[in-house]
Amino acid sequence: MALFQGSNPVVKWIEYRLPIFSFIDAHLIDYPAPKNLNYWYNFGSIAGVLLVVQIVTGVVLAMHYTPHADFAFASVEHIMRDVNYGWLMRYMHANGASLFFVAVYIHIFRGLYYGSYKSPREVLWWFGIIILLLMMATSFMGYVLPWGQMSFWGATVITNLFSAIPWVGESIVTWLWGGFAVDNPTLNRFYSLHYLLPFVIVGVVFLHLWALHHRKSNNPLGIDIKGPQDTVPFHPYYTIKDTLGLGAFALLFSVILFFAPNALGEVDNYIKADPLVTPAHIVPEWYFLPYYAILRSIPHKLIGVIAMFGSIFVLFILPWLDTSRVRSATFRPVYKMVYWIFVIDCLVLGYIGAQVPEGIFLIVGRIATAIYFLFFIPVLPLIGWFERPRPLPTSIAEAVLAKGGGGGAPEAAAAQSEGRG
Amino acid sequence: MRKPLMLLAAGALIAYAATAAQAAEQSPLKTRDWPQGGPFGTFERDSLQRGFQVYKEVCAACHSLEYLAYRHLEGIGLSEEEIEAVAAEATVIDGPNEDGEMFERPGKPSDRMPKPFPNDAAAKAANNGALPPDLSVIVKARKGHEDYINSLLTGYGEPPAGVEMREGTNYNAHYPGQQIAMPPPLSEGGVTYADGTEATVEQMSYDVTNFLAWAAEPTLEARKRMGVKVVLFLLLFTGLAYAVKRKVWADLH
Amino acid sequence: MAGPESGTTRRDFLYIALGMAGVAGGLAAAWPFVDQMNPSKDVLALSSIEIDISGIEVGQSIKAKWRGKPIFVRHRTPEEIEQARAVPLDELKDPQTDQERVKEGRDEWLIMVGVCTHFGCIPLGEQGEYGGWFCPCHGSHYDTSGRIRKGPAPLNLEVPTYEFLDDNTVKIG
Numbered sequence: 001m002a003l004f005q006g007s008n009p010v011v012k013w014i015e016y017r018l019p020i021f022s023f024i025d026a027h028l029i030d031y032p033a034p035k036n037l038n039y040w041y042n043f044g045s046i047a048g049v050l051l052v053v054q055i056v057t058g059v060v061l062a063m064h065y066t067p068h069a070d071f072a073f074a075s076v077e078h079i080m081r082d083v084n085y086g087w088l089m090r091y092m093h094a095n096g097a098s099l100f101f102v103a104v105y106i107h108i109f110r111g112l113y114y115g116s117y118k119s120p121r122e123v124l125w126w127f128g129i130i131i132l133l134l135m136m137a138t139s140f141m142g143y144v145l146p147w148g149q150m151s152f153w154g155a156t157v158i159t160n161l162f163s164a165i166p167w168v169g170e171s172i173v174t175w176l177w178g179g180f181a182v183d184n185p186t187l188n189r190f191y192s193l194h195y196l197l198p199f200v201i202v203g204v205v206f207l208h209l210w211a212l213h214h215r216k217s218n219n220p221l222g223i224d225i226k227g228p229q230d231t232v233p234f235h236p237y238y239t240i241k242d243t244l245g246l247g248a249f250a251l252l253f254s255v256i257l258f259f260a261p262n263a264l265g266e267v268d269n270y271i272k273a274d275p276l277v278t279p280a281h282i283v284p285e286w287y288f289l290p291y292y293a294i295l296r297s298i299p300h301k302l303i304g305v306i307a308m309f310g311s312i313f314v315l316f317i318l319p320w321l322d323t324s325r326v327r328s329a330t331f332r333p334v335y336k337m338v339y340w341i342f343v344i345d346c347l348v349l350g351y352i353g354a355q356v357p358e359g360i361f362l363i364v365g366r367i368a369t370a371i372y373f374l375f376f377i378p379v380l381p382l383i384g385w386f387e388r389p390r391p392l393p394t395s396i397a398e399a400v401l402a403k404g405g406g407g408g409a410p411e412a413a414a415a416q417s418e419g420r421g
Numbered sequence: 422m423r424k425p426l427m428l429l430a431a432g433a434l435i436a437y438a439a440t441a442a443q444a445a446e447q448s449p450l451k452t453r454d455w456p457q458g459g460p461f462g463t464f465e466r467d468s469l470q471r472g473f474q475v476y477k478e479v480c481a482a483c484h485s486l487e488y489l490a491y492r493h494l495e496g497i498g499l500s501e502e503e504i505e506a507v508a509a510e511a512t513v514i515d516g517p518n519e520d521g522e523m524f525e526r527p528g529k530p531s532d533r534m535p536k537p538f539p540n541d542a543a544a545k546a547a548n549n550g551a552l553p554p555d556l557s558v559i560v561k562a563r564k565g566h567e568d569y570i571n572s573l574l575t576g577y578g579e580p581p582a583g584v585e586m587r588e589g590t591n592y593n594a595h596y597p598g599q600q601i602a603m604p605p606p607l608s609e610g611g612v613t614y615a616d617g618t619e620a621t622v623e624q625m626s627y628d629v630t631n632f633l634a635w636a637a638e639p640t641l642e643a644r645k646r647m648g649v650k651v652v653l654f655l656l657l658f659t660g661l662a663y664a665v666k667r668k669v670w671a672d673l674h
Numbered sequence: 675m676a677g678p679e680s681g682t683t684r685r686d687f688l689y690i691a692l693g694m695a696g697v698a699g700g701l702a703a704a705w706p707f708v709d710q711m712n713p714s715k716d717v718l719a720l721s722s723i724e725i726d727i728s729g730i731e732v733g734q735s736i737k738a739k740w741r742g743k744p745i746f747v748r749h750r751t752p753e754e755i756e757q758a759r760a761v762p763l764d765e766l767k768d769p770q771t772d773q774e775r776v777k778e779g780r781d782e783w784l785i786m787v788g789v790c791t792h793f794g795c796i797p798l799g800e801q802g803e804y805g806g807w808f809c810p811c812h813g814s815h816y817d818t819s820g821r822i823r824k825g826p827a828p829l830n831l832e833v834p835t836y837e838f839l840d841d842n843t844v845k846i847g
Binding site: 064084 | 692696706707709710711712714715716717
Binding site: 077081236247251258400 | 460488489493554555557558561562563564597637639640643644645647648649651652655656658659662663665666669670673
């Protein structure tokens with residue numbers, strides 16, 4: 001199967017100078033992946049594809065966009081009306097950003113469920129959180145570029161948060177703005193950084209994959225790979241499975257893109273930015289809503305900001321907060337229950353983030369914020385110490401065979417045990 | 422595997438409810454089916470042309486349509502000659518000429534539609550301090566979209582007992598706060614339709630709303646057509662991929 | 675479409691079908707990304723202009739802008755026309771008769787793209803050794819029909835597509 005072992009002289013010549021063929025072979029073709037990965041494991045590659053989509057559509061949009069406060073909104077309308085397929089590029093980029101977060105959030109929650117953040121994958125997990133933070137910065141700045149009402153006021157609210165930093169806060173905000181309010185200098189620098197950051201993300205994704213390939217993937221059982229009987233080569237098993245997952249995800253993307261392209265956006269962003277008129281409800285894009293809810297649930301400005309960033313930074317110490325030696329929630333009945341409560345809590349926070357922070361919404365938001373942080377400290381460590389996990393299977397291969405190969409005929413399993421490890 | 426899927430569905434529903442829950446206290450909008458709605462909807466060309474007539478004769482006095490050029494009217498079904506004629510009716514500022522002065526000339530198809538006021542300050546001064554918004558994307562810029570515009574245009578009436586109107590405002594059940602600076606723009610028979618349709622307020626509102634929906638999203642039909650092809654292709658592709666996946670994984674199962 | 679006739683034909687057929695669907699889909703998806711770089715509709719709308727020539731006296735030229743480039747519109751004198759027509763074709767680097775470069779019945783009007791065919795500088799009018807234009811960048815001389823006579827330029831000045839809408843208006847492009 002390995003290409004580089006071929007007799008092709010051209011291949012041999014290149015390979016001797018830059019071992020790209022053996023590299024591709026070792027990491028994309030012969031690469032050993034656990035044989036029991038389920039479809040929740042597709043979202044990493046889906047996210048990777050979406051990163052490429054965003055970069056390609058973004059570079060194309062940049063050919064037609066004008067990053068000046070007086071022309072930005074008009075240039076987006078120019079793209080929508082006059083540039084060939086401009087409407088397609090714009091909607092792909094705007095909705096691609098949302099779907100990128102859908103994929104990444106599912107990817108993260110999969111990691112939380114199966115214990116993919118645990119040793120020896122802590123560094124892999126950190127790179128992932130860094131990617132998330134970079135994505136948030138990138139999408140925040142990108143949303144400012146159309147210079148609609150939400151672009152402008154979202155930028156104003158979030159950059160103003162930095163004034164909460166004691167002593168140097170105001171100076172930092174002025175420095176960020178390049179002026180005394182969000183204005184043209186802010187737009188220009190956000191454009192520059194929005195173009196730059198995705199390539200930084202590409203670099204961190206490379207590190208993320210390098211860390212992954214060093215210790216290999218986790219799997220739904222959470223037990224280590226013991227030998228080749230536990231794995232299958234990435235090609236053709238996971239190349240085809242990833243292709244299938246991508247097709248299904250592309251279907252979802254297309255339905256939104258072609259039939260409801262503005263459903264995930266805000267109507268107010270079709271109004272040109274007006275520094276003298278504040279919209280009735282300033283709402284960030286949906287993927288920021290949980291953090292927005294946490295921010296607003298705390299009455300103190302600085303602590304609210306710390307809590308908001310803290311909700312993500314706490315993920316860095318997760319491998320040490322979770323004291324259980326068992327990785328996968330499949331075998332951790334208490335953790336499993338708490339995990340689903342956590343998921344519901346995140347969804348509730350998202351809902352609250354879109355509401356006015358008053359009355360029942362504020363109360364629920366505060367409870368949900370408390371639950372969010374309690375999950376990490378002290379619930380997670382306590383569960384790890386006191387939970388009695390279910391017995392683990394001895395190996396991946398054994399568990400796969402015991403299931404009859406995951407839905408196949410039982411006779412096949414009997415036949416398999418002769419043919420396999 | 423059903424539980425996480427149910428949660429995803431719950432998440433989607435919550436997200437949807439979140440967006441819907443931000444309504445101010447206005448009367449519920451009059452809803453109706455719009456020809457361009459739904460996955461297979463297309464614009465109703467006749468209505469678009471009547472709507473353009475309403476815009477031109479009623480709305481254009483105060484509301485600009487600055488992101489549209491006359492040549493775009495090909496999208497509502499006007500011929501090249503009709504577009505040239507419409508453009509020529511308008512006066513456009515051009516220049517500077519050889520003497521360094523700006524001058525006026527009749528419009529050409531390549532011109533953007535000229536604004537009724539030279540700038541926002543002039544627009545506000547002429548309208549009691551209220552700024553008539555540009556209508557190029559108004560249908561996308563308001564919650565309720567076509568239903569909002571249509572309800573607004575047909576929602577004028579007498580204020581209910583006890584409601585005091587601020588000076589210079591008119592009562593409209595669907596406007597946030599119910600007090601809108603714009604006086605009722607449509608009146609029975611206000612426009613004589615070129616195609617002879619009776620110009621009731623409802624008809625004019627319907628037509629101009631359709632026109633504005635087109636103005637906001639002229640590529641809607643191309644988008645949906647492409648969408649059908651893409652979705653069909655992806656169904657085929659994903660189906661094939663599934664078959665291949667099953668074949669590849671068969672020896673493991 | 676024929677699949678390879680081997681023991682597992684149906685499986686191979688599926689692989690090929692999937693592969694071809696993928697390639698077809700990929701190409702179809704790639705097209706908009708290529709096409710978006712083509713001139714947008716607003717640029718195409720300005721791809722022709724109308725010029726009012728009523729004010730141009732005999733012996734006068736004007737410069738107009740078309741598709742981002744200068745256009746020379748010259749109202750030629752009868753002497754210039756005669757001079758152009760007297761030139762034998764074998765003396766020309768880029769042989770063209772004067773008649774080929776103007777419209778019949780309106781041959782006093784010479785309309786050309788004012789871009790030197792050498793490296794693109796704008797030639798200066800009523801200069802040079804041939805009574806026409808002279809390009810100062812590398813010394814190309816054009817005659818009263820805009821044809822290259824001396825110097826490094828390889829071709830005559832380009833005559834764009836144009837038509838007279840009436841006696842006073844010419845549409846270019």
